[in-house]
Amino acid sequence: TLASKNYELLEGLQTLDFVLLFIPIESAFITAFESEPELFRRAYDKGVIVVSPSTLLATLKTVQTVWRYEQQNRNAERIADQAGRLFDQAVLVLESIQEVERYVNRASESLQQTKARLNTNKGNLVSRIGALSDLGARHKKQIPSDFKDQARIDRNEVDSDDID
Numbered sequence: 001t002l003a004s005k006n007y008e009l010l011e012g013l014q015t016l017d018f019v020l021l022f023i024p025i026e027s028a029f030i031t032a033f034e035s036e037p038e039l040f041r042r043a044y045d046k047g048v049i050v051v052s053p054s055t056l057l058a059t060l061k062t063v064q065t066v067w068r069y070e071q072q073n074r075n076a077e078r079i080a081d082q083a084g085r086l087f088d089q090a091v092l093v094l095e096s097i098q099e100v101e102r103y104v105n106r107a108s109e110s111l112q113q114t115k116a117r118l119n120t121n122k123g124n125l126v127s128r129i130g131a132l133s134d135l136g137a138r139h140k141k142q143i144p145s146d147f148k149d150q151a152r153i154d155r156n157e158v159d160s161d162d163i164d
Helices: 026-035 039-045 053-119 125-134 145-150
Strands: 019-022 048-051
Touching: 019 053, 026 039, 026 048, 039 048, 048 053, 053 125, 125 145
Parallel strands: 019 048
Antiparallel strands: none
């Protein structure tokens, strides 16, 4: 009768696949199994574990251990899931770093090209404004020395068609 109750199917309860039948009087427990030796096996086959005062504590400790292992397994699954998500997020960050690096490299290339147009290319801007200064253009500011030192200034050759 106890096996037919299906306690393990109750919604919202965490249960094992068996129930315990507690016989509180040790001598009754022993007499029952002496008179019917197959009682343990038949009960077990139906999902019922028969326990007495002397076996109850060991049985409950076993159940506790089973539940602990089940909880650890669930935690291990959660950890594996979180580790997978963490890995995917780390890959996204690495991909973003690569993208930023591409943009930084493109910006660096553009900066170098702009500096060349200012200082070193034929008909560069620094040479042209230096030539204007040499021709008497009135100005308050001076070309920073870093740019003057780097510029290829041959003011006699500055021509309006020399644009790179």
